[in-house]
Amino acid sequence: MVSFDVVAEAGEARRGQLQINDRTLETPHLFPVINFYGGGNEGALFGGGVHRTIKEFLAHDNEVTGGEDYSDLFNGVMTSISSLADYGIREKKLEWYLDNEIREWECFSDYDGMIFADSGGYKILKQGGLEGEDFEKDIDQDKALDIQLDLGPDIVVNLDHPIHPDDEFEERIEKMEQTAVNAARFAERRDEVDGACYLTVHGYYEAMLERSFDLIEDELAEPVPEAFDGIALGSLVPRKDNVEVLVEAVSDCKREMQQRGYEDLPLHVLGISGNAMPLLVAVGADTFDSASYLHQAINGKYCVNLFETVPIDDANFDACECRVCNDDFHRARMRNEMDDLYQKDILGSVAAHNLAVQQRELRKFRQLIAEGDKERVAEYLEEAVKDQKGFRKFAYQLINERINPYFEETDTTYA
Amino acid sequence: MHKTPQVNEVNEFIEIASDFEDPLEVIREALSNSYDAGATQVDISIEQDAEGRNTLIIKDDGHGMDEDDLSSFFDLGNSNKDDAIGYKGHGTKIYYKSDKIRVETVTDGTRIESVMDQPWAKLNNRELPTYSIEETESDEPSRTRIEVHGFRAGQGFDPRQLTYNKIEHYIKWKTIGGSTAWHFGDDFHEMDINVELSPTIDDTQDQIETDNRLQFPPENRHPEGEFVAEEMCKHYPPRELTVTLDDGRELTIEVVGMVGGKEARNKLPTYGKHSAQFGIWLAKDHIKVERYNDAIGADNEFFHFFFIANCQDLELSANREKIRNKSGDVYQAITDELNRYMTKVCQDSWYRNYIERRKLENKQRSIQSQGSSLEERLQHTKDQGGLSPSNPAEVIAALERYSANGSPETLEIADFRLDEEVNAIVDTDEGYKNAALQAKLSDFFENETPLTHIDRFICWKLGDRDALTKIERTSYLGKPIRFDFSNNEVTYGDENKKTIPVLELADKV
Ligand SMILES: [Zn+2]
Numbered sequence: 001m002v003s004f005d006v007v008a009e010a011g012e013a014r015r016g017q018l019q020i021n022d023r024t025l026e027t028p029h030l031f032p033v034i035n036f037y038g039g040g041n042e043g044a045l046f047g048g049g050v051h052r053t054i055k056e057f058l059a060h061d062n063e064v065t066g067g068e069d070y071s072d073l074f075n076g077v078m079t080s081i082s083s084l085a086d087y088g089i090r091e092k093k094l095e096w097y098l099d100n101e102i103r104e105w106e107c108f109s110d111y112d113g114m115i116f117a118d119s120g121g122y123k124i125l126k127q128g129g130l131e132g133e134d135f136e137k138d139i140d141q142d143k144a145l146d147i148q149l150d151l152g153p154d155i156v157v158n159l160d161h162p163i164h165p166d167d168e169f170e171e172r173i174e175k176m177e178q179t180a181v182n183a184a185r186f187a188e189r190r191d192e193v194d195g196a197c198y199l200t201v202h203g204y205y206e207a208m209l210e211r212s213f214d215l216i217e218d219e220l221a222e223p224v225p226e227a228f229d230g231i232a233l234g235s236l237v238p239r240k241d242n243v244e245v246l247v248e249a250v251s252d253c254k255r256e257m258q259q260r261g262y263e264d265l266p267l268h269v270l271g272i273s274g275n276a277m278p279l280l281v282a283v284g285a286d287t288f289d290s291a292s293y294l295h296q297a298i299n300g301k302y303c304v305n306l307f308e309t310v311p312i313d314d315a316n317f318d319a320c321e322c323r324v325c326n327d328d329f330h331r332a333r334m335r336n337e338m339d340d341l342y343q344k345d346i347l348g349s350v351a352a353h354n355l356a357v358q359q360r361e362l363r364k365f366r367q368l369i370a371e372g373d374k375e376r377v378a379e380y381l382e383e384a385v386k387d388q389k390g391f392r393k394f395a396y397q398l399i400n401e402r403i404n405p406y407f408e409e410t411d412t413t414y415a
Numbered sequence: 416m417h418k419t420p421q422v423n424e425v426n427e428f429i430e431i432a433s434d435f436e437d438p439l440e441v442i443r444e445a446l447s448n449s450y451d452a453g454a455t456q457v458d459i460s461i462e463q464d465a466e467g468r469n470t471l472i473i474k475d476d477g478h479g480m481d482e483d484d485l486s487s488f489f490d491l492g493n494s495n496k497d498d499a500i501g502y503k504g505h506g507t508k509i510y511y512k513s514d515k516i517r518v519e520t521v522t523d524g525t526r527i528e529s530v531m532d533q534p535w536a537k538l539n540n541r542e543l544p545t546y547s548i549e550e551t552e553s554d555e556p557s558r559t560r561i562e563v564h565g566f567r568a569g570q571g572f573d574p575r576q577l578t579y580n581k582i583e584h585y586i587k588w589k590t591i592g593g594s595t596a597w598h599f600g601d602d603f604h605e606m607d608i609n610v611e612l613s614p615t616i617d618d619t620q621d622q623i624e625t626d627n628r629l630q631f632p633p634e635n636r637h638p639e640g641e642f643v644a645e646e647m648c649k650h651y652p653p654r655e656l657t658v659t660l661d662d663g664r665e666l667t668i669e670v671v672g673m674v675g676g677k678e679a680r681n682k683l684p685t686y687g688k689h690s691a692q693f694g695i696w697l698a699k700d701h702i703k704v705e706r707y708n709d710a711i712g713a714d715n716e717f718f719h720f721f722f723i724a725n726c727q728d729l730e731l732s733a734n735r736e737k738i739r740n741k742s743g744d745v746y747q748a749i750t751d752e753l754n755r756y757m758t759k760v761c762q763d764s765w766y767r768n769y770i771e772r773r774k775l776e777n778k779q780r781s782i783q784s785q786g787s788s789l790e791e792r793l794q795h796t797k798d799q800g801g802l803s804p805s806n807p808a809e810v811i812a813a814l815e816r817y818s819a820n821g822s823p824e825t826l827e828i829a830d831f832r833l834d835e836e837v838n839a840i841v842d843t844d845e846g847y848k849n850a851a852l853q854a855k856l857s858d859f860f861e862n863e864t865p866l867t868h869i870d871r872f873i874c875w876k877l878g879d880r881d882a883l884t885k886i887e888r889t890s891y892l893g894k895p896i897r898f899d900f901s902n903n904e905v906t907y908g909d910e911n912k913k914t915i916p917v918l919e920l921a922d923k924v
Contacts (some may be wrong), residue, residue, distance in 0.1 A: 386755055393712070397762040406759040407651060 002196040002229040004266045004286075008370045010377045011403045012254070012284045015369040018266055020154045020196050023114050027266065028281045028362050028369075030273055031078035031116050032355050033291035034058065036108070036151070037097045039087030045107050046097070048087070050298055053348025059107055064348065066329035073355050075113045076154075078289035081139075081147045082120025084130065091135035101152025116289065117153035118270070119144045121160040121200070121234070141182040145189060155230070156193055158186035160200035162235040163208075176202060176215050184219035187227035196229035198268060203235070204245055206252040213256055230266040231257060233285075237271040244394050246276045251283035251402075273358055275306045275391060278381055279398055281365055293358060297351035302334075306361055307388050312350055322356035324349055378404040428511055429538050438469060438566050439582065440734070442610075443590040444509055445473040445561065447700075450591050450606055450627065452477025452559065460611040461577060468514070468565040469577075479522030479557035482548065485529055488518065489546055511535060511544070514565030526553035535567055578617045582610055584686030586625060588703060593629040593684075595723045596701040598653040598671045625684075629723070631673040632682035636765060642780070644773040648675035649765050651722070658752045660744060668749055669701075670756060672722025674766050676773065683721065693718045695757060697738060697749070698725040705738050707750055710757040719769075720760075724753050802924060804875040807831075807838055807852040813875055813920045814852075820924065826873075836864045841871060856917060857882045865892060866907050872917040 001021055008015040016027040034055065038048020045055040056064035058074045079102075084094060102108050102115060124130065124144070130137040137143065144159040159182045161175035183199055190197050199216065203209035213224075220227055233253045239245045250269060257263050266286040273290030280288070293303075301309035304319075312334060317325040324330045330349040332338050361384075368377050378399045385395040400406045442459055449457040454477035462470045480488060510516050511534040518529045531546035538544065586592035586608065596603045611622035635648045656668040672695075673679075685692045694717040695710045696703040701723070708717040726749050730740040740746055760766060796803065804810045811828055818826055829847060830840040839850040848870035853859045855878025877883065883898045890896065897906045905915045 387751075389754075392755065392758055393714075393762065396758050400759065400762045401764060405764065407763045407765070 004230070004264065006264075008372050010369045010372050011282065011374045012251075013282050013365070013369050013377055014284065014286065015366050016266060016286055018114075018196075018287075020114060021194070023112070023154060025076045025114050025287075026366055027286040028277075028365060029076055029287045030277065030355075030358055030362055031076045031114075031287060031289035032074065032293060033289060034074070034077040034079050035083045035086065036079050036102050037084050037087075037089075039089055039093075042105055042107055050294060050344045050347045050351060053344045054294065054351055055108075057348070057352050058111055058113075060110060064345070066327050068323060068327060070323070070352060071111075071113070073352065073359055074111070076116060076287075077113055078116045078118055079151065079153075080118040080120035080123070081144060081151070082118075082123035082127075082130070084147070085132045088133045090133050094130075094132060094135070098147065098150040101150065103152055114154040115151065116155040116268075117148040117151050117157075118289070119148060119157055119159040122162045122237070124159070125161060141185045142189075145186060145192075149192060154195040155198055156195065157198040157200055157232050158183045160202065160234050163202045164235070165204065165238055172208075173211070173215075176212050179212070180215040180219040183216050184221070187220055187222070190227060197227070198230040198232045199224060199228040200232045200234045200270070201253065202233070203253070204239065204249050206256060209249075209253050209256045213260060217260075224260070225262055225265060228265065230268055231262065232268040232270050234270040236269065240272055240276070243276050243279060243391060246272065247279050247283055247394065247398060250280045250285050254284040275385075275388070277306065277358070278361065278365060278384055279395055281362070281369075282377065282381060282398060282403060293354035294351045296354050297347045300347075301354075302350055303354040303357045305357065306384065307391070312346070320353065320357070322353055322360065324353040324356055374403050425538055425541050425543060428508060428543070433512075438471070438577065439585045439589070441471055441509055441563060441566060442473075442582070442586065443735075445471075446586070446590045446592055446606075446608065446627075449473070449475035449477050449559070450604075452479070453604065454606055455604065456607050456609075458609045458611070460613075461616060462613040463615045471561075471563045471566060473561045473563075474558065476556070476558050479559050480518070480520040480527065481522050481525065482527065482550075484522075485518065485520070485527060485546075485548070489529075489531065510561070510563045510566075511538060512567040513563045515562075516546070517562040517564075518559070519561075520557075520559040521553050521555045522557045524552060524554065526551050526555065577612060579610075579612060579620050579623055580686045582612070583623050583625065583684050586610070586623070587629060587684040588692065591627050591700070591702060592625055593703065594627050594701040595629050595653075595669070595671050595698065595725060597628045599655070599669050599701075599725075631721070632675060632679045635675075635679065642776050644769065644776045645676035645678040647769050647772065648673060648679035649769070651760055651763075654756070656752050656756055658748045660748055666726060666728050666745065666748060666752075668724050668726045668752055668756075670722060670724040670753070672720065672760075674719050674760070674769060675721070676719075676769070680718075680721065690718060693721050695720060695722045695724065695753065697729060697753075698723050699727060699729045699731055701725045702735075704729065704731060704735065707753065710750065710753045712754075712758065712761065715761050715770075719766075720757075722757070722760075724749070724756075804854045804920075806854055807833065810852045810854060810873060810875050810920065811839075813924050814873060814918075816924045817920050822923070826918070836862075837868050839873070841873070843871075853878075855879070856919075860886055860891065863892065866905075866913065866915065869915055872905065872915055874917065874919055876921045877917070877919055 003019045004016055006014045006016045018025040018027055035048050035051040036055070037046045038051050040047020040052070045052050045059060048055070053064060057070045060069060060071070084097060103111060124139050129139045139159070141159045145156065148156045158179070161178045163172045163175050167175070179200060179202065186197065201209060201212045201216065203212045217224065231253070233250060236246055236249055254267060257265065257267065267284060268287045269280055269285045271290060272280065273288050273292050277288055296303060296309055300312050302312045302315040303309050315334065317331050317334065333341060333345055333349045336346050364380070368380055381395055381399055385392045445459060446457060452475060454475035457473065457475040460472045462472070513535055514533060516531040516534060520527050528549045529546050531544050534544040592608050606627045608625050608627065609622055631650055632648050634650050635646050638646045651672045651674070653669065653671040656670060658666045658668070660666065680689070680693060694706045694708040697705050697707050703723060711717050711720060728745050729738050729749065731737065732739050738746065802809070802813055802816070804813055811831065814826060814828065825842065825844050827842045828839055829842045832838055837849045837851055839852045841848050841850045849868050850871040850873050851859055851869050853872070853874045855876050856872055856874040857878030859872070860883065877900065880900065887896055887898055891907065894908050899906065903917045903919060905917060907913050907915065
């Protein structure tokens with residue numbers, strides 16, 4: 001059973017509850033990317049370096065968490081089938097990994113968040129399939145879904161063919177058509193999915209998105225809302241640093257959904273997080289996924305807020321309200337003050353902090369939307385971007401045009 | 416033992432008075448003093464004697480001065496005013512740069528007349544000037560009249576530059592006469608200002624009658640018509656911005672302004688170079704001091720804007736021309752907040768619409784001029800009786816017509832690059848050939864382009880045959896050349912002679 005209820009709105013931003021079977025997720029929400037299978041064995045949570053440390057946080061390993069419960073950072077996580085072969089494993093191992101659903105492993109049996117299983121379209125298509133040490137598997141829609149289902153997911157999405165900003169027109173159409181064919185095949189098997197099915201669409205502006213939706217509708221045997229429980233907007237990663245493009249894409253996708261009567265479906269934005277998130281929430285995005293919290297940590301970066309990172313050595317833990325930074329155990333780790341620390345332990349705590357910063361911002365935003373006050377949402381956004389010179393322009397434009405005009409037409413009388 | 420540093424009073428006076436160069440600054444001081452004295456009317460006249468010396472007379476209906484006030488007026492460093500526009504009591508010392516100062520003031524039933532003779536000459540003789548005081552009883556209402564005779568302008572200042580235009584601009588741009596305080600209410604009182612110049616200075620117009628309020632041109636947000644961007648104008652009403660510094664101090668920035676096209680901006684009392692007058696002004700006491708156009712950002716042009724951002728935490732140089740605390744965190748916080756505010760203005764829908772409108776109208780204007788240039792070209796073409804190539808692209812058109820009319824050989828353009836010396840590759844019965852396409856063959860040789868890679872010349876006309884013959888008679892790039900007009904050939908070189916056929920299209924199309 002899947003349901004998505006909008007419980008509050010402020011302008012175009014909305015707060016919702018996504019219910020899948022007996023799990024509930026508050027939106028807007030960020031699904032951190034987790035690599036459940038990192039080449040190792042169950043005793044080592046299947047390995048994966050810093051990825052492993054993150055899994056130790058997720059699985060309440062007291063030696064790593066310092067005894068605190070961090071499960072609120074992982075209410076919903078994203079994992080991709082393409083990551084299964086990231087560590088050059090043998091085919092036997094892949095089969096063993098897929099023998100049990102994630103939550104059937106002893107080590108993950110306590111994990112009670114949602115698992116969003118991505119098809120990994122971009123990576124799989126780029127590599128031509130799934131490639132390990134002794135195998136190469138072509139992946140088509142059916143195979144992708146088989147693997148996704150083996151993970152025991154709550155949300156699955158069709159195998160998509162992401163477009164690229166530099167694609168020629170014909171190339172783009174071809175990709176969209178393939179995505180549409182996959183979506184139709186995916187819809188035929190939806191009875192096998194004990195959870196939510198999301199449909200990927202692609203495009204940077206309305207005309208492209210319109211085409212993407214049209215092509216899919218042409219292939220489908222039934223209306224989109226009957227076949228799918230959510231929309232996932234893809235192909236934005238190459239433009240992740242251009243907030244103007246992101247806002248336009250999400251807001252046009254939203255408009256397209258409204259015109260087609262899909263506005264009750266949740267909208268997921270694939271592969272985007274960080275500073276753009278608040279603006280995308282403001283134009284109607286409901287969920288996100290990203291591995292940036294991890295990549296930042298791996299690159300030695302500590303998030304000060306959604307916009308700024310500093311080298312870990314320069315971090316001021318006192319200035320952060322998150323539980324990671326307020327715990328002497330993690331401070332000691334992040335400062336590399338303990339004996340026999342592995343790099344993954346230091347960076348794991350930093351990644352948990354980075355994730356906490358992003359989740360905290362979305363939590364604040366959820367509260368603001370719950371108040372239903374557009375002005376407060378505008379104020380929050382304005383405060384968040386106030387020192388971001390280039391970014392500010394687009395944020396202010398959005399606030400002015402979509403949330404709360406800075407200078408009302410009637411605003412003429414002098415004091 | 417402690418010693419007090421000694422102040423050389425004479426030098427102090429000289430230095431302070433020397434800071435002021437421009438007689439207009441006397442007007443600025445006078446207006447501020449009158450305002451601080453609660454005046455509602457101030458009349459300024461500037462007279463000029465036969466030798467070109469100026470006398471300034473300033474009259475106001477303020478509360479007048481008693482003896483103490485008068486001491487402050489003449490003394491250094493003990494202004495009686497708190498929180499007023501005068502600063503450190505320096506302002507009135509500007510009058511010392513003159514031949515005579517006479518003050519007549521009435522307050523509380525007492526009339527005081529005071530005269531200081533030759534202040535500037537005495538100071539320059541290392542002598543402190545003195546002033547007389549004569550008190551009488553009076554039942555007149557309070558008032559003050561100050562005369563400054565023979566004010567010394569700074570070097571290079573020509574009193575003939577004192578025109579009404581210039582003074583009005585100065586009053587509205589640099590003095591309390593251009594104050595934006597009235598937008599913000601508190602403590603503001605209105606003051607009428609009259610300025611009259613003697614006809615020997617400027618007889619082109621009547622006296623200036625204005626007040627202490629800077630007025631923006633009327634709003635005109637959505638004018639109708641084809642070309643209206645220049646008339647468009649929107650006011651951005653007064654806003655108080657507050658910023659909190661790291662130490663907890665709170666700053667207030669009072670900002671008000673307008674955006675408008677050229678015609679709207681021309682209604683402002685500006686004079687001279689407009690580009691130096693628009694943009695974003697930082698102000699203190701609601702009087703503009705310096706511009707900070709960076710607040711608009713590089714994507715916008717400053718001249719559409721006229722904003723005044725007042726902050727009492729700005730500190731000014733003694734002559735009020737510059738902001739003194741630019742390196743501090745106060746200035747940083749003010750400009751940061753102003754940047755944010757101006758970003759909002761630049762994201763205002765009306766402003767964006769105005770800029771779009773302006774762009775569109777410029778396009779339309781250029782289409783109109785394109786239209787008339789096309790008409791000219793059409794006329795020219797008619798005059799020529801049809802095709803008359805003036806550039807290689809038109810030669811291609813002629814070549815096409817030549818081929819279509821059953822030319823004796825195949826000659827088709829396979830590749831064409833306008834900016835290259837050998838600008839075409841042509842497909843011929845003998846295969847691909849490198850060709851130079853020219854409106855006139857003679858143009859090619861004028862440019863001294865080497866012939867090395869040229870297999871064919873295709874031109875509309877041969878052009879200036881005399882010029883070609885001249886080349887033939889000297890040489891071309893150091894080698895002999897021959898133009899055979901009857902066989903349409905160019906031969907070039909000495910031992911390894913090269914023959915290049917020439918196709919002249921003019922008589923074949
Ligand atoms: Zn933290």
